[in-house]
Amino acid sequence: MDKYSVKCLQCGEVHDSYSLNCKKDDESLLRAYYASKQLIPTDMPGIWKYYNWLPVTGIIEDGSGRTITYKSENLALAIGLDDLWIAFNGYWPQKNAYLMTCTFKDLESFPTMQRLREQEDKRIMVVASAGNTARAFAHVCSITGQPLLLVVPKESVHRLWTLHDDNHSVCLVTVEGDYFDAIALAGKIASREGFVNEGGAKNIARRDGMGTVMLDAVLTSNELPAHYFQAVGSGTGGISAWEASMRLLEDGRFGNTLPKLHLGQSLPCAPLYSLWHDTDAVDAACPDGMYDDVLFNRKPPFAVKGGVKDALEATNGSIYAVSNKEASDAQELFENSEGIDINPAAAVAVATLIQAVKAGNVKSGEKIVLNITGGGQKCLMQDHELKQLHVSLAVSAKDEEAENKVIKTVAEKFGV
Numbered sequence: 315m316d317k318y319s320v321k322c323l324q325c326g327e328v329h330d331s332y333s334l335n336c337k338k339d340d341e342s343l344l345r346a347y348y349a350s351k352q353l354i355p356t357d358m359p360g361i362w363k364y365y366n367w368l369p370v371t372g373i374i375e376d377g378s379g380r381t382i383t384y385k386s387e388n389l390a391l392a393i394g395l396d397d398l399w400i401a402f403n404g405y406w407p408q409k410n411a412y413l414m415t416c417t418f419k420d421l422e423s424f425p426t427m428q429r430l431r432e433q434e435d436k437r438i439m440v441v442a443s444a445g446n447t448a449r450a451f452a453h454v455c456s457i458t459g460q461p462l463l464l465v466v467p468k469e470s471v472h473r474l475w476t477l478h479d480d481n482h483s484v485c486l487v488t489v490e491g492d493y494f495d496a497i498a499l500a501g502k503i504a505s506r507e508g509f510v511n512e513g514g515a516k517n518i519a520r521r522d523g524m525g526t527v528m529l530d531a532v533l534t535s536n537e538l539p540a541h542y543f544q545a546v547g548s549g550t551g552g553i554s555a556w557e558a559s560m561r562l563l564e565d566g567r568f569g570n571t572l573p574k575l576h577l578g579q580s581l582p583c584a585p586l587y588s589l590w591h592d593t594d595a596v597d598a599a600c601p602d603g604m605y606d607d608v609l610f611n612r613k614p615p616f617a618v619k620g621g622v623k624d625a626l627e628a629t630n631g632s633i634y635a636v637s638n639k640e641a642s643d644a645q646e647l648f649e650n651s652e653g654i655d656i657n658p659a660a661a662v663a664v665a666t667l668i669q670a671v672k673a674g675n676v677k678s679g680e681k682i683v684l685n686i687t688g689g690g691q692k693c694l695m696q697d698h699e700l701k702q703l704h705v706s707l708a709v710s711a712k713d714e715e716a717e718n719k720v721i722k723t724v725a726e727k728f729g730v
């Protein structure tokens with residue numbers, strides 16, 4: 315029997331393992347169904363501990379980390395909770411946390427690139443990102459040597475570092491313009507022959523990679539939590555947490571209630587919050603003015619079958635919106651109480667938790683998992699030197715020749 319099969323959530327059709335969408339039902343996600351109904355952790359490194367519920371048939375030996383879950387004492391005490399578990403994604407050697415780009419995007423990039431290897435796919439991966447995703451793909455491709463084209467807004471280029479000296483497999487293009495200009499340009503290139511798109515929320519490797527956060531939290535704490543908190547942009551992490559919870563429910567050993575999703579967005583740019591609450595909390599200047607613009611996504615997978623809306627309805631969850639002041643207060647509280655620096659996006663999750671406690675949406679004795687989606691960059695910088703990625707080409711979004719220039723640069727760089 316195969317390790318897993320891939321099915322359309324709308325029509326149930328079984329697809330090729332590497333398919334990203336159903337031809338019949340474009341408004342539905344595909345999902346992986348694993349032959350093993352029980353979570354069996356392995357002793358393989360990093361994320362591959364959860365190999366049994368990842369849609370891969372091999373691993374990338376080096377460089378992957380995983381979530382580290384521990385029970386909070388100080389933050390829990392400060393906000394009046396008795397059973398708060400922190401699922402930490404980042405760099406924190408004291409806790410054995412080694413996600414080397416300091417966010418949970420590493421959990422997506424490793425399985426995604428592993429699957430490309432399995433297909434012996436020589437196409438060039440194209441990633442458009444304002445930062446954390448780009449860094450995670452640059453990291454894994456520097457290890458595997460797979461070619462990667464990163465298209466990023468010029469303003470985000472400072473976020474593009476790795477620990478690798480040699481990024482020969484990464485072609486970095488900066489776009490003068492906003493994030494949408496970068497996405498549009500990347501989209502055009504990815505649709506050409508010889509290139510492949512990472513697929514976003516449609517990619518089961520990204521979702522099940524992120525789902526390992528829930529697997530780790532439940533395996534460590536022995537039981538499904540009552541509540542799960544995460545800061546979201548696309549909401550893919552929320553969908554992933556729900557899918558992982560369903561599998562754990564079916565496993566039978568970890569409880570019989572799905573954790574309630576509490577997803578947090580950053581004001582003034584909260585499109586998912588707006589969709590869920592039927593309001594308008596998206597400023598015209600977005601993503602300007604956000605506490606962390608990695609949380610902005612103009613077209614989140616909300617209404618698609620198996621998307622954010624379904625995840626919230628199935629878990630009786632909700633979406634919150636937090637102000638910059640709430641986020642910065644929460645960041646300070648977390649860092650002082652837990653003793654590690656966190657990514658600003660993760661502070662939005664902490665602020666969401668604080669809101670939920672104040673609103674009485676969670677009770678002090680209930681088991682709660684707080685996903686710290688990124689952290690430890692300051693800690694990493696004390697131990698390692700960050701190396702900026704070399705820019706291969708800078709283009710303007712207004713330049714009609716931009717696409718051709720990128721193709722030419724890629725051809726020179728990779729000899730294709």
Ligand SMILES: *Cc1c(COP(=O)(O)O)cnc(C)c1O
Binds near residue numbers: 446
């Ligand atoms: C991408 C990201 C998020 C949001 O993830 P979703 O795709 O919306 O689930 C949150 N925090 C950090 C640090 C991120 O990089």
